[in-house]
Amino acid sequence: MDFPAIVSDALRSGIGPIAAVYALAAMGLNLHFGYTGLLNFGQVGFMLVGGYGLAITVSTYDGPMWLGVLGGIACAIVLALLLGLPTLRLRADYLAITTIAAGETLRLFYRSSWAEPVTGGVFGLQRFANDFYALSPIEPGTYGVWLVRFSSRDLWVMIVGWALVAAVGGLLALLIHSPWGRVIRSIREDEVAARSLGKNVYAYKMQSLALGGVIGAVAGMMQAIQVQSVNPDNYDPGVTFFLYTLLVLGGAGRILGPVVGSVLFWFVLSFLDSALRQAIDAGHISPELISTSEVGAVRFALVGVALILLVAFRPQGILGSRKEMLLSGR
Amino acid sequence: MRCQRMLVPVLTLVLVMVPAASAQAQGEEVPRGPTFAARALQALIDGIQFGVIIAITSVGLSLIFGTIHLINFAHGEFVTIGATFAFFLNVSPAGPGWHLIPAALAAVVFGALLGGAVERGVWRPLRARGTGLINMFIVTIGLSLLLRHVVLVLYGTRPASYAQYDIQSALDLGPAGITPRDLTVTLLSVLVLLGTAALLQKTRIGTAVRAVAANRDLAEASGIDVQRVVLFVWMLGGGLAALGGVFFGLVEIVTWDMGFKLLLLMFAGIILGGLGSAYGAMVGSLVIGIVAQMSTLWFPVDLQYAWALLVLILVLLVRPQGILGRAERVG
Numbered sequence: 142m143d144f145p146a147i148v149s150d151a152l153r154s155g156i157g158p159i160a161a162v163y164a165l166a167a168m169g170l171n172l173h174f175g176y177t178g179l180l181n182f183g184q185v186g187f188m189l190v191g192g193y194g195l196a197i198t199v200s201t202y203d204g205p206m207w208l209g210v211l212g213g214i215a216c217a218i219v220l221a222l223l224l225g226l227p228t229l230r231l232r233a234d235y236l237a238i239t240t241i242a243a244g245e246t247l248r249l250f251y252r253s254s255w256a257e258p259v260t261g262g263v264f265g266l267q268r269f270a271n272d273f274y275a276l277s278p279i280e281p282g283t284y285g286v287w288l289v290r291f292s293s294r295d296l297w298v299m300i301v302g303w304a305l306v307a308a309v310g311g312l313l314a315l316l317i318h319s320p321w322g323r324v325i326r327s328i329r330e331d332e333v334a335a336r337s338l339g340k341n342v343y344a345y346k347m348q349s350l351a352l353g354g355v356i357g358a359v360a361g362m363m364q365a366i367q368v369q370s371v372n373p374d375n376y377d378p379g380v381t382f383f384l385y386t387l388l389v390l391g392g393a394g395r396i397l398g399p400v401v402g403s404v405l406f407w408f409v410l411s412f413l414d415s416a417l418r419q420a421i422d423a424g425h426i427s428p429e430l431i432s433t434s435e436v437g438a439v440r441f442a443l444v445g446v447a448l449i450l451l452v453a454f455r456p457q458g459i460l461g462s463r464k465e466m467l468l469s470g471r
Numbered sequence: 472m473r474c475q476r477m478l479v480p481v482l483t484l485v486l487v488m489v490p491a492a493s494a495q496a497q498g499e500e501v502p503r504g505p506t507f508a509a510r511a512l513q514a515l516i517d518g519i520q521f522g523v524i525i526a527i528t529s530v531g532l533s534l535i536f537g538t539i540h541l542i543n544f545a546h547g548e549f550v551t552i553g554a555t556f557a558f559f560l561n562v563s564p565a566g567p568g569w570h571l572i573p574a575a576l577a578a579v580v581f582g583a584l585l586g587g588a589v590e591r592g593v594w595r596p597l598r599a600r601g602t603g604l605i606n607m608f609i610v611t612i613g614l615s616l617l618l619r620h621v622v623l624v625l626y627g628t629r630p631a632s633y634a635q636y637d638i639q640s641a642l643d644l645g646p647a648g649i650t651p652r653d654l655t656v657t658l659l660s661v662l663v664l665l666g667t668a669a670l671l672q673k674t675r676i677g678t679a680v681r682a683v684a685a686n687r688d689l690a691e692a693s694g695i696d697v698q699r700v701v702l703f704v705w706m707l708g709g710g711l712a713a714l715g716g717v718f719f720g721l722v723e724i725v726t727w728d729m730g731f732k733l734l735l736l737m738f739a740g741i742i743l744g745g746l747g748s749a750y751g752a753m754v755g756s757l758v759i760g761i762v763a764q765m766s767t768l769w770f771p772v773d774l775q776y777a778w779a780l781l782v783l784i785l786v787l788l789v790r791p792q793g794i795l796g797r798a799e800r801v802g
Contacts, residue, residue, distance in 0.1 A: 180605055182544075182612070227787035234542050234746070235787060237608055238738045241544070245735055246780040253773045378731075382612050389609065431624065438623040445617030452606045452613065453597060 142419050149288035150415040155408030158295055161302030162364045163407070166380075167388045167399035168309050169356030174385075175393035175461075176317060177349040178329030180233050183224070183240030184357050184384055186247045189376040190216035191358025192365035193251060193260060199269035201259055206272040210362060217358035220247075221351035229346045244378055252373035265372030273366050298367045305363065306400060309356055314396045325349055329394075379441065386448045392461030401459055414440055507768070509646035514764045516644075520653055520722065522760020523660035526753045528715035529737035530667055531586075531708020537684035537747030538697075538704050540604060541594070544611040546712060546737065547730030548618035553582045553713025554720035554729060555626045562634045571635040575717045579710045586709020589614070590702050615731070623727045630726045656718050663714065664753055667707075671749055676703055684747060732776065736763065739779035743786050745796025754794055758782075 154160065166188055173179040194213030198204040204212075224243055228236040251260045260266070277297040283290050291299065316322050324345050327335040336342045365371045383406070391402020417436050420426045431439055457463040505513075532546045559566045560574035569577075593614065597607060641648030649657075671677035682690040683700045691697050712730075719729060740759040744751025759779050766778040786793065 178605070180608060223784075227784050227791075231787065231791050233605060234536075234540075234608070235742070235791070237542060238742065239783065239787065242735050242738055242780045242783060246777045249774060249777045253771055253777075255771045255774060379616070382616055385609055385612060435624050438620040442617050442620035442624070445613045445615070445620065448613030448616065449593070449610050452609050453600070453602065456602070456606050 142416075142423055142425075145288055147412060147415040147419060151408045151412035152289045153291070154411035155404045156289070156299070157291070157407070158298040158302050158363070158367045160403045160407040161299060161306055162360050162367065163384060163387060164306050164400045164403035165302065165309060165363065166357045166360035167384045167391075167403060168306070168313060169353035169360065170381075170384050170388055171393060171395075171399050172313060172325075172349055172353035172356065175388065175395070175398065176322070176329060177325050177346060178233070178332075179229075179346060179350060180237040181240045181350070181353070182237050182378070182381055183242075183244035184353075185376050185378060185380040186240070186244035187217050187220060187354040187357030188361030188364065188380065189244070189247055189251065189373070190220050191361030192371045192376075193266075194358070195362045196266040196269045196365055196371040197259060199272075200261075200266040206270070209269070213358050213362050214355050217354040218351050221347070221354040225347045225350045229343055229350070241378060241381075244376070244381065248373045248376050260373070261371075263373065265370055267370040270366040270369050295367075298363065302363050302367075305359065309359075310396050310400065317396070321345075321348075382448070383444065386444050386451070389448065389451045389456065389458050392458035394462075395458075395460040398458060398460050405459075410440060410444070413443065505646065510768060511765070513647040514768055515761065516647055516649055518761030518764030519757065520649075520657045520660075520760075521764055522757035523657055523664065524715055524718045524722070525733065525736050525740055525760050526664055526756035527660055527718065528712045528733060529740045529752045529756045530664070530749050531704070531711045532737055533741040533744070533747060533752035534680065534684070534704045534749050535708050536741070537749070538680065538687070538701050539594070539598075541607055542611065543708075544608065544734070545589075545615040545618060546708070547732075547734035548615050548622070549582055549586065549709050549712035550716035550719070550730035550733055551622055551727065552585060552618065552730075553578045553716030554725045555622055555716075555727070556581050556713070557717045558626070558631065558633065558720065558725050562631065568634075571633050571717075571721075574633075575714070578713045578717055582713025582716075583706040583710035586705040586707075586712075587702055589709075590705035594701075594705075595698070619728065619731060626727050628727060630724045632724055633721055636721060653722055656722055660718060663711070667711070668750065668753075670707075676700070680704060735776060736760070736779050739783040741793075742783055743793055745793030748793070748795050751793050751795035 166184055169187065170181060170184045173181040173184075191213040194216040195206070195209035198209035198212045199206055220243070224236070224240055228239045250256060252263050254262055256262065257264075274294060274297065277293065279293040279297050281293050283292055284296055285291055317325070324335060324340050327338075327340075328342055328345060332342055335345075361376075364375075387402035387406035388399055389402075390406055391400065392398035414436060417426070417431070417439065418433055421428060421431065421433050421436070451458065528546070528550050531549075532543055535541060535543050535546075557571070557574045557578035560569045560577055561571050562568075593610070594607070597610065602610075636652045639650040639652050641650050642654065669677075671681060679690070679695045679700050680703065682693070682695055683697055687697060690700075715733075716730065719733065723729075736759050737756065740756030741752045742755070743758055744753065744755025759782060762778055762782055763775045766775050770778070
């Protein structure tokens with residue numbers, strides 16, 4: 142077993158571009174779930190419209206990249222209105238069902254042969270972020286210390302990604318401690334009480350859904366930029382479930398919860414992945430039991446177990462407070 | 472409110488139709504074979520067949536919601552496990568190679584046991600711990616991930632069919648046709664639904680289920696053993712889901728993620744019919760099945776599941792309590 146390689150994989154994944162993207166998307170989800178108590182199971186849908194908004198503008202219509210970013214954000218707001226208008230007046234469970242269904246339906250629409258001339262269908266769209274990489278001040282080459290090395294491209298995405306995480310974190314911290322944030326949290330604690338004090342609960346929920354959705358869309362754009370491609374099958378509901386796992390792990394209802402959760406989640410996931418593959422290659426685990434191609438599935442199953450155990454035994458995660466996370470459905 | 476009702480369809484158009492419409496302009500013409508009436512009749516038959524299968528799987532989901540207010544996002548996995556367990560007994564070289572009928576019965580028993588085991592092993596302890604309902608929704612997501620990927624490791628990614636009743640020629644019904652297999656599945660599904668309705672309406676345990684769904688506290692105070700009723704509902708839901716899985720695998724194909732795909736349609740069906748009502752789930756699922764199949768008359772086949780969501784959003788706007796649900800004031 143090559144331990145330095147395993148540690149290197151895990152460290153690179155824990156601080157890499159993907160961890161930044163997931164931290165960002167989970168921050169949007171944290172605003173929904175952690176602060177407002179909205180059970181959004183379709184965060185991946187916001188990531189999808191963000192990524193595709195950018196890709197379609199640049200790739201299909203030859204527009205400039207800044208317009209694509211605006212387009213992605215506009216799509217996220219439209220999606221939030223579309224989901225929120227029918228469901229936010231109803232009980233929490235309706236939002237949960239509608240969001241999970243909407244995420245999956247958007248994926249079906251974008252991958253259908255019908256939409257193929259615009260979205261690229263099952264093939265997706267590629268090479269739309271050249272402008273982003275042209276802005277990079279970093280000389281080509283690889284950079285790093287000890288076991289951790291990144292290419293200049295990944296480094297540039299990482300810098301922008303984590304800078305966005307810091308900026309969004311700062312913005313959310315200010316918002317949450319403003320009067321607006323206090324209303325949002327009071328909705329999570331007791332919606333009826335907030336309403337009886339004269340607050341327009343519906344409008345606040347809608348603002349929270351739209352803002353968190355826009356953050357998710359920005360995360361989707363970073364993800365699309367990082368691999369220079371969008372493909373509908375990268376936006377399956379499993380992404381949302383990953384986001385929930387790392388949010389609960391880090392601590393929902395805390396600004397740093399998604400960041401800590403994302404770094405730790407990707408570190409552990411890559412560590413397991415790499416260790417399992419090496420153990421199978423070295424013959425420590427019989428290929429009859431788990432073959433290398435099944436490692437991905439085993440990984441997902443372990444995430445499921447982790448999610449169940451976390452919610453059952455430590456719903457507040459690492460940073461959260463238990464008192465705040467005993468939510469009941471309303 | 473009035474302007475909001477207008478806004479949602481318009482926004483849907485913006486998000487989905489506009490890119491797709493410009494795509495349509497360049498798209499190819501749909502090939503036209505038989506007359507429109509014949510194709511519509513065929514789609515209706517397919518839709519009814521599809522709808523009753525969704526109905527079988529969604530009755531349990533709706534009853535579980537009715538009794539403990541939990542949305543079981545892992546219900547689709549019960550469907551997959553039923554279908555793949557029957558596949559293991561029927562086709563798999565490692566299995567005993569039974570005929571499909573005993574294999575299907577065994578799968579139903581296995582599904583019921585699995586439902587009971589999940590209730591005893593996961594939900595009852597969690598309720599005893601006082602875990603919040605929203606947290607329980609997240610646990611069902613975790614359970615869904617776990618079960619789905621265990622199936623993936625055991626079953627693999629390759630779609631497959633059962634050993635019997637695979638290829639049949641269609642019975643000619645004038646302009647449309649149906650294979651004996653599909654006809655049998657449809658009739659059996661209707662029988663199972665009628666049986667479930669009779670069970671709920673006539674038997675002691677069925678009455679108890681309806682009582683718990685109507686008012687849990689009152690039922691408990693009247694001496695009904697609520698824990699036992701909940702266990703029964705989970706076993707009934709698990710068994711029916713497994714049967715639906717076998718039927719779906721029989722008329723379509725067995726895959727490791729079939730249940731998760733059906734889950735969207737089940738949700739649309741139970742919300743259309745009214746969350747928590749067993750009969751609503753049956754009616755709603757039938758409508759959803761017909762909508763999904765009839766949509767292929769005008770729209771591409773790969774979008775047929777997506778129309779279910781449109782129905783779902785329209786229902787939430789116009790009549791959120793569903794066709795058979797009771798309006799209930801919240802907040």
